[in-house]
Amino acid sequence: MATAQGNPLTDIFLSRLDEGGYRVTESRQEVALAVFRQQDHFSVEDICRLLPTVGRATVFRNIKLMLEMNLVCRVVLEDGGVQYQxxxxxxxxxxxxxxxxxxTDLLGCDFEDELRAKAKAQGMLLESHRLEVYGRCTECQAA
Ligand SMILES: [Zn+2]
Ligand SMILES: [Zn+2]
Ligand SMILES: [Zn+2]
Known part of the structure; x- marks a missing residue:
């Protein structure tokens, strides 16, 4: 089975799997190739449609690993739907x-310290946080 096809993220994912003791199966490679080819955000269902022979659980499990490795990020849409990039x-x-x-990615996060302090005030030890900002993009404001 061919690997990378020019995408270094596919190689990174597969070699980290290998280092982590995961078996690099053919379906893992297929999921990696399909995911790292995506230019736009995508859902688990989008990948499933591209790979009719790979089960949804396998697709989901692999995307979760990519998420943990910071190779993809998760976007929660306003309606609660989840997509990945x-x-x-x-x-x-x-x-x-x-x-x-x-x-679009909102780079630079200045909230962590403030959230840590607020959480601590309520007896909570902060581990992580997530924030999505909903609004109108420049083009949609003009429309
Ligand atoms: Zn992102
Ligand atoms: Zn943040
Ligand atoms: Zn817009």
């Missing part, structure tokens, strides 16, 4: 346009 990046947030659905 290929992004080899550390922690960041998203600006989601409620009209056209476009998602």
């Amino acid at each position: 290929v992004a080899e990046r550390r922690h960041h947030h998203h600006l989601v346009c409620t009209r056209c659905g476009r998602t």
Whole structure:
């Protein structure tokens, strides 16, 4: 089975799996190839449609691993739907346009310390946080 096809993220994913003691099966490779080819955000269902022979649980499990490795990020849409984006990046947030659905990364997070303090005031030890910003993108404001 061919690997990378020019996408370094596929290689990174597969080699980290290998290092982590996961078996690099053919279906894992297929999921990796399909995911890292995505230019836009995608859902688990989108990947399932591309790979009719791979089970949904396998697709989901692999995307979850990619998420843990920070190779993809998760976007929660205004209606609660979940989508993913290929992004080899550390922690960041998203600006989601409620009209056209476009998602952009909101880089730079200044909230962690403040949230840590607020959580601590209520006896909670902060582990992580997530924030999506919903609004209208520049083009949709003009429309
Ligand atoms: Zn992102
Ligand atoms: Zn828009
Ligand atoms: Zn943050």
